Amino acid sequence: MVNPMTPSEIMRKCILCGRNLRIVLHESGEYTGGNFFRKVKLPVGDGENISLGKQKVLEMEVVEWTGDHEEMEYWECEGCFNEE
Ligand SMILES: [Zn+2]
Numbered sequence: 001m002v003n004p005m006t007p008s009e010i011m012r013k014c015i016l017c018g019r020n021l022r023i024v025l026h027e028s029g030e031y032t033g034g035n036f037f038r039k040v041k042l043p044v045g046d047g048e049n050i051s052l053g054k055q056k057v058l059e060m061e062v063v064e065w066t067g068d069h070e071e072m073e074y075w076e077c078e079g080c081f082n083e084e
Pocket of ligand 1 (some may be wrong): 014015016017018019076077078079080081
């Protein structure tokens with residue numbers, strides 16, 4: 001029997017403690033297994049930011065850096081997220 005609602009999984013790391021996180025992405029667009037804050041773009045070298053408008057799901061402004069960049073996602077595990 002095939003379950004059409006099978007969620008997909010992605011592997012991420014907690015940015016604070018380095019623990020491996022198994023994030024489960026559900027059909028509804030929600031996720032469990034970690035706490036996602038934002039994508040962090042680190043511009044490298046020469047270039048400029050061009051605004052591409054708002055991203056619908058997370059209400060984040062999407063920009064395109066015309067130069068080189070490195071992109072990383074900011075995740076925290078439950079332990080770090082719940083710690084003061
Ligand atoms: Zn952690």
